[in-house]
Amino acid sequence: MDFGAINPTILIASLMVAAVPIMLAALGELVVEKSGVLNLGVEGMMIIGAIAGFVTAVHTGSPVAGFAGGAVAGALLSLVFAFLTQFLLTNQVATGLALTLFGLGLSSLAGQGYNGIKPPATHAVPFGPLADIPFFGRVVFGHDWMVYASIALVALVWWVLRATRLGLVIRAVGENHEAAHSLGYKVNRIRLGCTVFGGAMAGLGGAYVSLVRVxxxxxxxTAGAGWIALAIVVFASWKPWRVLIGAYLFGGITVLQLNLQAAGSRIPVEYLSMSPYLITILVLVIMSSGRGRAGLNAPAALGQNFHASR
Amino acid sequence: MNRRTLLASAALGLGLTLAGGAQAAGMDHVKACFVYVGPIGDGGYTYQHDQGRLALEKALGDKVETAYQESVPEGADAERVLTQMALSGCNIIFTTSFGYMDATNNVAAKFPNVMFEHATGYKREHPNVSTYNARFYEGRTVQGTIAGMVTKSNKIGYIGSFPIPEVIMGINAYYLAAKKVNPDVELSVIWAYTWFDPAKEADAAKAMIEQGVDVVAQHTDSTAPLAEAAKTGGKVIGFGQASDMAAYKPTPRVTSTIDNWGPYYIKRVQALLDGTYEQVDSWEGIASGEVEIGEITDALPPDVKAAAEKVRDEIASGALHSFTGPINKQDGSVWLTEGQTAPDGDLLSMNFYVEGIKGDIPQ
Structure with a gap:
């Protein structure tokens, strides 16, 4: 195997960028699933975020406004899902899939006339002389602000879920909604809040694709990034820092395989192309072997609807 | 066979006979249908086919009615869509992607009075199936000339979609033209295994640029590689693929290969109206306008621009063929001898790199 032509500094720097959209979306979905809701509409919310973020950024000239617009659009779409599943008690799997199809169609409609336009650029955060340090300059100080924001959000979600009352309530609702209900928590409202948060994060991830990555x-x-995000949540066994690892691993292998090809590696292209997916499956198998659902850390009430009358 | 299916097939048979009767010589009105592999909004390949459809509507006015379906997967779904179109009264159906080849021929067997036109394929199993293609490799020769002259690192790149003759032909033409003007040039190829995945195309372009490639050609349909090249602030150039991709003028997009299907679509539907329609295997290039070279911008040095224009004009006049010997295959064996030009058959089944390209074609 020839790694000679591949510069590890550049590789790490570019995998950090490649991982941002799936990381944001997966982080949002993690919170949603922690509250006991399975929203398979991540892809739909991402692409709505991508077009809404793009349109907002083009018209306001501000990438920041674009990201905000993407998050709002993702949240609005997830509100449709939350209303259907939490108040009309529709099946979560079917509703989530429908949300993806709806999002893809709606984004295509909304995007008419926006082909071939360039959005305002999102630049790297100016760290001044720090960016000239070998290796660390490029890897740590050479990114746009969303890369740092995504890592900060992982830390935030981790802290909220682990150390705050809100996190405890969310987890309680996801583990046993009957018990949470009898303690006086409004299960459906908490789930609605989490779903909207998940939608906003997916929208943010989508906006990153259309404003920075492409x-x-x-x-x-988005070409299936939402589905990868869903897999990463399971891969991470519903733990925020593992979402970061999973996203970097997936982003890393994707970038590495293209770099290997460009460097003229002797490994057949087919193996390189399938490697990100293969390794994801492999890790999933290893992690779930010999242990049950509890060992995987899945929320016990995941995918189950709740109504107070039961 | 129960009574219900018997009745249904009888009705179907009757319908077919009636449709056949109206076909005789010439028609007053043609319904032309199009099957697209991607969304019209891809800004590239499918967009250009749709431009062809619009040109057809404009040219023939109320004598033609068109219908289309976007994002039809290559495979069983295509057959369903084609059957549906044939049953809904389409007189001529254009299937615009290589992967529809078998579906087109299968459905054509069932509807002998509907004309089928398959883009970029080679199977014409029934008299009502024609194929049409464009000599896109001629555009690659222009691009390769520019690439060879402009590159500072002597590394040029090509983002391939799938290892099919169409793409391999483009890679070889691009490399040969670059090598002709710059013997030190090295080509790196990345197979994306997709026609359309902006994020992946952007990553592929990024990987090349990080390894010192400063001219990126693409055989995938989105503008993402150009957007990636644009981030380098003029150090890396690329080419518009299928569509002009004018948003990236004057650089990184320094020229483009535009698929111009309008004239062919108009010609074929007109023939159907006139009653002169015949089965064909059409493969036209720059000369007849099916392959259009987009504006060569002033971002290039004047001598490069002049050389590229000269190549374009020579191909148009027939003075230059993209594959003119002596050319050896990658393994060193002789493919074309001095002065010999490549026969179309060799091109359409091309599965080898020419001498000098490193790496293997995935099998």
């Missing part, structure tokens, strides 16, 4: 709008731009 910088343009084309139909179907």
């Amino acid at each position: 910088p343009q709008w084309t139909d179907g731009i």
Whole structure:
């Protein structure tokens, strides 16, 4: 195997960027699932976030406003899901899938006329001389602010879930909604809040794709990233820091395989292309072997609807 | 066979006979249908086919009615869509992607009075199936000339979609043209295994740029590689693929290969109206306008621009063929001898790199 032509500094720096969209979306979905809701509409919310963020950024000229617009649009779409599943008690799996299809169609409609336009650029945070330090300059101080924000959000979610009353309530609702209800917590409202948070995060991830990673709008731009995000939540066994590892691992292998190809590696392309997915499956198998659902750390009430009358 | 299916097939048979009767010589009105592999909003390949459809509507006015379906997967779904179109009264159906080849021929067997036109394929199993393609490799020769002259690192790149003859032909033409003007040039190829995945295309372009490639050609349909090249602030250039991709002018997009299907679509539907329609295998290039070279911008040095324009004009006049011998295959064996040009058959089944390209074609 020839790693000669591949510069590890650049590789790490670019995998950090490649991982941001799936990391944000997976982090949001983690909170949603922690509260006991399975929202398979991540892909739909991401792409709505991508187009809404793009349109907002183009019209306001501000990438920050674009990210905000993407988050709001993702949250609005997730509100549809929350209303259907929490108040009309529809099946979560079917509703989530429908949300993805709806999001893809709606984004295509909303994106008419936005092909071939360039959004305002999101620049790297100016760290001045720090960015010139070898290795660390590029890896730690050479990114745009969303890369840092995504890592900060992982820390925030971790802290909230682990150390705050709110986190405890969310986990209680996800583990045993009957018990949480009898303690006086409004199960459906808490789940609604979590779902909206998940939608906003997915929208943010989508906006990152259309504003930074690819910088343009084309139909179907997220190309399945939402499904990868869903897999990463399971991969991470519902733990925030493992989401970060999972996203970096997936982003890293994707970037590495393209770099290997460009460097003229002798490994057949087919193996390189399938490697990110193969390794994800492999890790999932290893992690779930010999242990039950509890060992996987899945929320006990995941995917179950709740109504106070039961 | 129970009574219900018997009745249904009788009705179907009757319908077919009636449709056949209206076909005789010439028609007053044609319904032309199009099947697209991607969304029209891809800004590239499918967008150009749709431009062709719009040109057809404009040229023939109320004598033609068009319908289309976007994002039809290549496979069983395509057959369902084609059957649906044939049953809904389409007189001629254009299937616009290589992967529809078998579906087109299968459905054509069932509807002998509907004309099928398959883009970029080679199977014409029934008299009502025609194929059409464009000599996109001619555009690659222009791009390769620019790449070879402009590159400072002597590393040029090509983002391939799938290892099919169409793409391999493009890679070889691009490399040969670059090597002709710059013997030290090295080509790196990345297979993306997709026609359309902006994030992946951007990553592929990024990987190349990080390894010193400063001219990125693409055989995938989105503008993402150009957007990635744009981030380097003029150090890396690329080319518009399928569509002009004018948003990235004057650099990184220094020229483009535009698929111009309008004239072909108009010609074929007109023939159907006139009653002169015949089965064809059409493969036109720069000369007839099916392959259009987009504006070569002033971001290039004047001598490069002049050389690229000269290549374009020579191909158009027939003075230059993209594959003119002596050319050896990658393994060193002789493919074309001095002065010999490549026969179309060799090109359409091309599964080898020419001498000098490193790496293997995935099998």
